[in-house]
Amino acid sequence: MIPVNKFKLLVSDRKIILNALKKNWISSVGPEVKKFEDNFKELIGKKYCSSVSSGSAALDIALKVIDIKKGDEIIIPNFTIISPAISIIKLGGIPVPIDCDFYNWNMKINEIEKNISKKTKAIIATHIYGYPIQIDKIRQICNKHRIILIEDAAEMLGHKYKGKQCGSFGDLSIFSLYSNKHITTGEGGMVLTNIRKYKDKIFDYKNLCFGKKNRFNHYDIGWNYRFTNLQASLGISQIRRINKIILKKKEIGKKYYNNLKNCKNIYIQKPKLNNIENVYWVIGILILNKKMTATKFRNELKKYKIETREFFWPMNKQDALKKYNLKLKKNYKNSEYISKYGLYLPSGLATSDKDINYVCKCVKKIKKRFNF
Numbered sequence: 001m002i003p004v005n006k007f008k009l010l011v012s013d014r015k016i017i018l019n020a021l022k023k024n025w026i027s028s029v030g031p032e033v034k035k036f037e038d039n040f041k042e043l044i045g046k047k048y049c050s051s052v053s054s055g056s057a058a059l060d061i062a063l064k065v066i067d068i069k070k071g072d073e074i075i076i077p078n079f080t081i082i083s084p085a086i087s088i089i090k091l092g093g094i095p096v097p098i099d100c101d102f103y104n105w106n107m108k109i110n111e112i113e114k115n116i117s118k119k120t121k122a123i124i125a126t127h128i129y130g131y132p133i134q135i136d137k138i139r140q141i142c143n144k145h146r147i148i149l150i151e152d153a154a155e156m157l158g159h160k161y162k163g164k165q166c167g168s169f170g171d172l173s174i175f176s177l178y179s180n181k182h183i184t185t186g187e188g189g190m191v192l193t194n195i196r197k198y199k200d201k202i203f204d205y206k207n208l209c210f211g212k213k214n215r216f217n218h219y220d221i222g223w224n225y226r227f228t229n230l231q232a233s234l235g236i237s238q239i240r241r242i243n244k245i246i247l248k249k250k251e252i253g254k255k256y257y258n259n260l261k262n263c264k265n266i267y268i269q270k271p272k273l274n275n276i277e278n279v280y281w282v283i284g285i286l287i288l289n290k291k292m293t294a295t296k297f298r299n300e301l302k303k304y305k306i307e308t309r310e311f312f313w314p315m316n317k318q319d320a321l322k323k324y325n326l327k328l329k330k331n332y333k334n335s336e337y338i339s340k341y342g343l344y345l346p347s348g349l350a351t352s353d354k355d356i357n358y359v360c361k362c363v364k365k366i367k368k369r370f371n372f
Contacts, residue, residue: 006348020233030229046192051227055176058189079335126152159279185231253280259360311342
């Protein structure tokens, strides 16, 4: 089976983990944690950076530190992982989903201001799959309406938008370090900000809000979202080669694009769209003929021992969210379509040219057999 994500662990990665083990620094207290956080904030260009246990934990904390109250509205993409909606609901807020663009899959920026109300507290702007969202335009909207920008750059570590690192635009920015991300520590995440008052809150909320006078008299409800020294050591090793990782991802994406760009009724994103470069975090394809759904296509590829993933399921269709108060619009046609007809192909850093050629050959074979 060609896995959808094949991680590439180098000898240098193993060495740095073993060194951390030899020093007996394995928990969240260890020198590698701070070193990794320092390297990370230097890369992104933020003053403060705190490691956490996952990207979802990073969202929980980002929303907690801005003091979300019951009834506060937070604008999110309708097409994304469920994590932002869950984090908002847990704090009593109301997610306000916005439909996505059909071709770049990011939230429609021209729909944002129409959905801002007196209750709007923040926007979670997520960079989806390949193209960075036009985050500078969202920054302007937030400044105009005096609302907070949380930049979800979970899928964009190391990629730039208009010469600036993705993750450098938000009042708070979050990243994921899950196994399929550009840098992985197995599980993990980061929260970054330039705002001093958020910095201490981030640390406290990830660390159970221990008391200042009496440690075990906790002053607020927090979480144990700490990050381990062993994870940090692996992150340090990889962040040193982040530029090479990004180049490799783009190289994989361009090979897929050149192989599949002429396939009728299969849309694959270009390396560049309107001067915005694609990082190809995943190699997403969209079927433009309703004769073949993503589920059916995936099942056919599985017969050739190719693992794939369907696209995110839209927030307005999530079974888990139906009993909660989402502020929904009537029309989410783009995200509903691409969630049904979109899937992504194997694209991990260890994906070989042989793998790519084989996957593309099978895609074309299935397309021809089913005549779509």
